[in-house]
Amino acid sequence: MKVRILPDNITVDAQAGEQLLEVISRAGLLIDASCGGAGVCGQCRIKIEKGEVSSELGIQQSEDEYKQGWRQACLSRIKTDLEIFIPEDSRVEREFVEQKHLAPKGQFLTEEEIANLNPDWKKEPPVQKLYVELPPPKMDDNRSDLQRLVRGLRQRYGLRRVSVDFPVLKRLARVLRENDFKVTATVVRTRGEDDTGDKDLQRGARKPKLICIESGDTRARHFSLAFDIGTTTVSGQLLDLNHYRSLATINQFNGQIRFGADVINRILYANKPGGMAQLQKAVVDTINEIIEILLKKTGVKRNEISHITAAGNTTMAHLLLGLNPKWIRLYPYVPVANIFPPVRAQELKINLEEWVHLYMMPCVSSYVGGDIVSGVMAAGIYKRPELTLYIDIGTNGEIVLGNQEWMLTASCSAGPAFEGGGIKYGTHAAPGAIERFSLDPKTCQARYQTIQHAPARGICGSGIINITAELLRLGFLDQNGKINLNIKSPIIRDGPDGPEILIAPAKETSIGEDITLREMDFDNLIRAKAAMYAGFRTLLSEGGLKPENLDMLMIAGNFGSYLDIENAITIGLLPDMDRNKIKFIGNGSLLGAKLVSFSNELLDDSEKIARMMTNIELSENMNFMDNYIAALFLPHTEEKLFPSVFPKIQQGRSGENPCVRMLKEVKA
Amino acid sequence: MKVRILPDNITVDAQAGEQLLEVISRAGLLIDASCGGAGVCGQCRIKIEKGEVSSELGIQQSEDEYKQGWRQACLSRIKTDLEIFIPEDSRVEREFVEQKHLAPKGQFLTEEEIANLNPDWKKEPPVQKLYVELPPPKMDDNRSDLQRLVRGLRQRYGLRRVSVDFPVLKRLARVLRENDFKVTATVVRTRGEDDTGDKDLQRGARKPKLICIESGDTRARHFSLAFDIGTTTVSGQLLDLNHYRSLATINQFNGQIRFGADVINRILYANKPGGMAQLQKAVVDTINEIIEILLKKTGVKRNEISHITAAGNTTMAHLLLGLNPKWIRLYPYVPVANIFPPVRAQELKINLEEWVHLYMMPCVSSYVGGDIVSGVMAAGIYKRPELTLYIDIGTNGEIVLGNQEWMLTASCSAGPAFEGGGIKYGTHAAPGAIERFSLDPKTCQARYQTIQHAPARGICGSGIINITAELLRLGFLDQNGKINLNIKSPIIRDGPDGPEILIAPAKETSIGEDITLREMDFDNLIRAKAAMYAGFRTLLSEGGLKPENLDMLMIAGNFGSYLDIENAITIGLLPDMDRNKIKFIGNGSLLGAKLVSFSNELLDDSEKIARMMTNIELSENMNFMDNYIAALFLPHTEEKLFPSVFPKIQQGRSGENPCVRMLKEVKA
Ligand code: FES
Ligand code: FES
Incomplete structure (x- = not known):
């Protein structure tokens, strides 16, 4: 079946019996569904212009409205081909407007x-580019490429007990030989996968991890991303790690809005079948959109970005990482984790190079998140x-x-x-x-x-x-x-x-x-x-x-x-x-x-x-x-x-x- | 175009101009191509029964043979629909026969x-299952699920500085609650991602890593796999970690044989376009076949396997891990790495659960591999x-x-x-x-x-x-x-x-x-x-x-x-x-x-x-x-x-x- 959406004039395929709200969000339109499709907020108001839905009178509706064809999209299931109209006040604008300060x-x-x-504070980014010129292999010094690099980093920068991220190995041999064993190694020192909030782990326990290797000296260009993952708004910033400044900031509504306005509704939605995946995809899509704009705006290339740091409330952190937030809202309010191991950005489908890891700011409890920790620190x-x-x-x-x-x-x-x-x-x-x-x-x-x-x-x-x-x-x-x-x-x-x-x-x-x-x-x-x-x-x-x-x-x-x-x-x-x-x-x-x-x-x-x-x-x-x-x-x-x-x-x-x-x- | 292969009577689709050897291997048939398709070994001998190929006289062929329709598959490119015959002596039997000892x-x-x-030696597998009964969360003890688990493991087993593998987090909340916070945690202590052969790292530096969490007490069944990745033969063994015994051993020819008989030919093949991926897939396919047989034979379930250890020569290790072995055969014979970080089995497309990591035995040099280290140790x-x-x-x-x-x-x-x-x-x-x-x-x-x-x-x-x-x-x-x-x-x-x-x-x-x-x-x-x-x-x-x-x-x-x-x-x-x-x-x-x-x-x-x-x-x-x-x-x-x-x-x-x-x- 086909659903034509006006005034956008977008047509989507749909199944009989499908919820209209889902079809609309599949069409890429952001509907303002504060209650997450529970039928109570009334914000998903649309008008049926042609065709039929099976639907009930919404609790936010008058009978008059209903007779005129107005329906709550979350309460409507498709029966025939449809033509529907979505009024402006049911929509969420995609772009967020930063206002002039009024105070x-x-x-x-x-x-x-x-x-x-x-x-x-000491200016020393957790992600660094280190340039080394290694002696090329000789018969009496034919250790492996990796051992050569590690030795070089130790001799030149005193780097010890460095670990290596698997993808580095795949490109290592080629890159070393592209420019006569002169290479730039990107090393990250954010928490290893070895911290679970255990008090044993104190400062200095972070070990360097080799995440990228490039031929020649690429130190001059080195960037990272900072994100605030808000329930309503996602803000992303492109940072120049060499000059300690931010180059651009972009704010967009969190694509999860269509699944509920607040964390409670998001958590409820997460526990519907397929809900977790939809919510994760929605926020990742928003992050990816912001990244594209930031790259375009600043001319920074994707492969010049080494790292991404994100702060968000505990539920946002869970949903971004794909962790079930269900027990956050149930007594006694327990999150899966407050401190998260770093995760490969690509594993979350964030559109950055494979060596980029996402560091999530630690949370305190179910309702005091990394956004607050981050702010208090700042x-x-x-x-x-x-x-x-x-x-x-x-x-x-x-x-x-x-x-x-x-x-x-x-x-x-x-x-x-x-x-x-x-x-x-x-x-x-x-x-x-x-x-x-x-x-x-x-x-x-x-x-x-x-x-x-x-x-x-x-x-x-x-x-x-x-x-x-x-x-x-x-x-x-x-x-x-x-x-x-x-x-x-x-x-x-x-x-x-x-x-x-x-x-x-x-x-x-x-x-x-x-x-x-x-x-x-x-x-x-x-x-x-x-x-x-x-x-x-x-x-x-x-x-x-x-x-x-x-x-x-x-x-x-x-x-x-x-x-x-x-x-x-x-x-x-x-x-x-x-x-x-x-x-x-x-x-x-x-x-x-x-x-x-x-x-x-x-x-x-x-x-x-x-x-x-x-x-x-x-x-x-x-x-x-x-x-x-x-x-x-x-x-x-x-x-x-x-x-x-x-x-x-x-x-x-x-x-x-x-x-x-x-x-x-x-x-x- | 279609290529029908006799006597197997298998038909495959092919493009005009495609190399016949490739088409045959796509059909899943193992051809004994010692020279890796260079045209010199003559082992890829096949007979054209119908249709035409563009081909030259192989250096291992007589003109008579050629007239009768015999061709070297690696030297033949498809021109029309074909019917070909592959004689037994051009094939590699898939199953390897272990002989009675003759000496x-x-x-x-x-x-x-x-x-x-x-x-x-001390019996203490690098992968262990640890059972804990955790106190359920209460309002005055509502730390995160992860912190609860880590505390439990510390109190019960003295486990410190445990790190956590990301997929564990995804299932943690659900599993904890499935059986009243009684769980079995699988912990691995093989090298962390923090060893590059650096002499700094000595015994005891291994930190436990939490790779799996299951509800209830699953300790009674715990298995792992050991593999020898030989150039010719791959041998796999299913191990019972509770009783320190092997339950079954399966040997099969390494699927890479069709790309060359020895490491040199494999390395050459690896550097053809797409060669690396084909070689990696071939050996992984062999490993997966062996795993299926082992599981069937022993009745062990896939999710009861926690780990896989593999030993092979340096080239086999590189090809399995997807590392370019090119410089192994070029003066002064430098491998990418001799010591490899553990890698998720699924990342290599090995058909095991997502928490299973593959540990590759360390090598010494380009031509003294982990197989030798392993043997000398044994x-x-x-x-x-x-x-x-x-x-x-x-x-x-x-x-x-x-x-x-x-x-x-x-x-x-x-x-x-x-x-x-x-x-x-x-x-x-x-x-x-x-x-x-x-x-x-x-x-x-x-x-x-x-x-x-x-x-x-x-x-x-x-x-x-x-x-x-x-x-x-x-x-x-x-x-x-x-x-x-x-x-x-x-x-x-x-x-x-x-x-x-x-x-x-x-x-x-x-x-x-x-x-x-x-x-x-x-x-x-x-x-x-x-x-x-x-x-x-x-x-x-x-x-x-x-x-x-x-x-x-x-x-x-x-x-x-x-x-x-x-x-x-x-x-x-x-x-x-x-x-x-x-x-x-x-x-x-x-x-x-x-x-x-x-x-x-x-x-x-x-x-x-x-x-x-x-x-x-x-x-x-x-x-x-x-x-x-x-x-x-x-x-x-x-x-x-x-x-x-x-x-x-x-x-x-x-x-x-x-x-x-x-x-x-x-x-x-
Ligand atoms: S009433 Fe439909 S989304 Fe709230
Ligand atoms: S001659 Fe064809 S594979 Fe060796």
């Missing part, structure tokens, strides 16, 4: 400031006496608290609201996503700004925070997240799900519908921010500390970069503290993967950090529950925790904004 | 005697004070002289005569090969015996030695290897190539031709035995020793097993020494591969032996040349070196044999 200067650290977070927290709180806001918010002596970590399941999930018109931070909002004092209509000024298609996570903070200050929203129906305003109205705020009218959007926020949406946001806040408050109290003891709050992650600090504090996502102590470091995970590519010493450090961290399981923590409930309020039930916020809310209510005043006039 | 009892060591050659020469000469007779005769303190090794290129090569009617030791010969005193006709009493198809190497010795004693052959035309005998006659001896008349053979030996054939044999004899005489003199200093002469190898010692001394292949000091140990290479599979200690020893050996390059040795020329005589130019042989020859000549007497009568 005040000074909070965003410059490249130099970031570099200074972790100073004084930020140098483990080197300073100051107490730092490091947070990565997202579906799984990750939190580290500590300094050079101790570190506590935790992960809190905030839900997908920060990524636009669970919000009716929520969307990823892609072009057309609404991120800023205010009321026009003249018309009292909403004014909004979208990413890249494209027609509005939805509201991204940071947009929801900004809108919520503004509505709260205006008094349109009360501290429980309820819409104040006493205010008469053109943007407050009754919708099918109860009171809602109109953000963008249908005529201005690319989806042909009004974009609104319902009370249900605010609820989801409040639960998400409460989980984050309760998370770091719990960690602080585990350490016998309070928010005011913090010397620094570091915000990492893509989401963090779009965050308006003032608004985030206003809704109670961040603690109400000295704004100057809050810093954005961007993609800390990628930063760490980069640094580790430049320095053996930092590589060692990252494993030390993983061992140093003590993980607090929040879901088991009574304290966390209390903190969570106390935070289900805007900004918080305890007024004294947000001294700068409460007055503003009061002020907003007592109102100087003409639109709010207008209401009073009406009421009066 | 007097006492010279052949019994299994027990062989076991006693290398006594007192024979315990390195442990005894007695001076032992160890020889493996074959196309490349290999020689070791030494004791517990020192060892000299050499390899001499004897040519293919011992394998039946370079002899017009020479053949492998397969059914139908003539191996024994005498004159019927009544009829004065030849009496002969073939292997398995099959109709004669040729003469095998040991047969040629036996016939030559007998003819020499009879006086039919003089000490220069010339046929004595003064003797009138029904078996002496003038052939197309000059004088020849009729061994089997056409009507008794399976090839429909008289089987004869020509002076040229005796010449080839004399050159071969002279090279061997000169070889060990040179080694002795390098050590300042003489044949009479030898405490023991050990003969290894398949060929050796068929050797009649008395006859071998008569022609001057072996020194004329106390017969009781001469021992056959059979396939020493396989024996060593077996022992190493049972003992870590012997594994270490084998690497020590490889380092202990000093190789003498005979082709560069003036002494060798002199010794060689002196040995080009039957048995030798120096009468005093063969005190027991000369009288017998004299006696034969002065003759009591009625057939010789008959001649005298005629002459008289």
